[in-house]
Amino acid sequence: MSDNTINAALRRLGFSKDQMTGHGFRAMAATLLNEMGTWNPDAIERQLAHADGNSIRRAYARGQYWDERVRMMQHWSDYLDQLRAGATILRPKFGHSVS
Numbered sequence: 281m282s283d284n285t286i287n288a289a290l291r292r293l294g295f296s297k298d299q300m301t302g303h304g305f306r307a308m309a310a311t312l313l314n315e316m317g318t319w320n321p322d323a324i325e326r327q328l329a330h331a332d333g334n335s336i337r338r339a340y341a342r343g344q345y346w347d348e349r350v351r352m353m354q355h356w357s358d359y360l361d362q363l364r365a366g367a368t369i370l371r372p373k374f375g376h377s378v379s
Contacts, residue, residue, distance in 0.1 A: 309356060318355075323348040 286302030306328055313324050323345035325332070332338040363369060 312359075313352065313356065319352050320345060320348055323352060327352065 283302040286305075287297070290300055290302070291297075310324055310328060313319050314321060322341070322343065326343070326345050327349050332341060
């Protein structure tokens with residue numbers, strides 16, 4: 281499924297491109313999973329199918345983190361289900377300093 285398919289569905293649901301994009305879901309998941317502090321950042325990056333930017337590390341670090349990724353995606357699914365059921369949504373202000 282392409283980004284355009286997801287984006288077209290989002291537009292039909294009434295979301296503008298400034299509100300949400302297909303890639304925005306990936307960014308949201310990456311941000312929140314990293315912020316949870318529970319998951320190995322390498323497992324998150326592998327789940328997103330990102331290549332390591334360091335060519336030497338990429339050549340040697342070939343782990344798939346399969347078991348952790350399965351647990352992580354179940355946790356993510358449970359989190360989304362809680363939001364759908366009306367759980368309180370915390371809205372962090374990413375990129376803003378705490379005063």
